[in-house]
Amino acid sequence: MFKGLSLLIILLLSATAHAEHWPAEQWSTGAAITGPALQALETYAFPARDDSTRKGIRTDALLVIRDGQLIYERYAGPTTADTPHLTWSISKSLMAAVLGVAYGEGRFKLQDPVAGFYPPLKKHPNLTMADLLHWASGIDWQEDYEYAPLKSSVVAMLYTRGHTDMAAFTADHGSYAAPGEAFRYSSGDSNLLSAALKTIVGPERYADYPWTALFEPLGIDHAVWETDDTGTFVASSYAYLTARDLARVGLLMARDGRWGERQLLPKDWVAFNREPFVHYRADQDDAVPGGHWWLNRQADGAAQPWPDAPADTFAALGHWGQAMYVIPSEHLVIVRYADDRDGTYRHNELLKLARKAFAGQVQP
């Protein structure tokens, strides 16, 4: 009797240990975390907020998924669990995930010339889908935001000369390098991908494609993705999701593109997303570009951009402090929304403190 019971307990324990958690309509919640490490994280992420000076770290949402379960979330300012928050350039990585579904349908290859899907690019005939995903179009683009409004291509694209047709505005720029030869972060490159997708999946499916391809299979109900006047999604900047919903995309990526039983993104697609771009030069940006995601990898002789996080950490990052970090080796997805108006916030500091609070506590 006793022997049978202990065997049953062992079986139950091992079943629990190996059960894979996935969110249903809601995330299931894991054991709540408390203690000094969590306090240190909250002291860093949620200092007193001053909406008149807008100085310092201004986290709107911080949410942590471990092993497929929600173990922490906190909101500040006007943001709640129901707020579809502006993701800014996290949208770029979301577009990569949407493209990954089309890639899985066999609708394009990484080395396909983009001009085949978007004819205004015919003056850049050798530009491939992979080059755009690496932000290596060679197109002479200026990404500065508010600090150089006169010269900024991105401000002109979003608000003035380019806003009616952002891909055409981008394609109209000249070149400074051959495609695929050099990294230069460009919101224009992301919107060219978005325009190419229209032909790749067909204009009839395009208007609903992010929802049918990505959001609905993941159980994301309230995503918003704004378009320009031609109906092209502003893949560079304007997707909105709740923190809980964005974390679903993080879990998809943490598990190599698999959602439950379904391989939604091909494994080789996610591998491409996570492979450093070979022509990236040290310190060109805050992290190492992969295929429209940011990587914590050594590159070109430089150290990892976030030394206090594992080398397999990768992220989707946006203006004003938006971030989603994925750490597959520690089964962690961390979403941070913010309204940081200065450069005080540090990815590495957040990652260091979050790992102290959350990493590795379920291991036997």
Added chain:
Amino acid sequence: MSNVIGRRPIRSLLLILLLALLGWIWHERVALWAFPDIISAYTAKEYCSCRYVMNNDAQYCRGYVKQWLPVSGFTDDAVAKRITVSGMGRSHSAVWMGEHQGCRLSP
């Protein structure tokens, strides 16, 4: 020529600076002409999304879109979900389009 510069060095220098300035204005004419549009277009678009996509309250959204350049006119038609903003002599509107599409700057 060198005689002219020698006799009127300050006037010559100012003339050269003026020519350089005119050249720069000509070179940047497209960007300069678009520049005054930024503040009203930015404010209209980002306020619209703050208010009607993110569903934040109106007072918060006014603070959220505040920049170092002033705006002179601001109307939020809550029924049509249309924002119109004036600043630097230009005026722009943004409209909420729907549940999936959010807000868009009018052409």
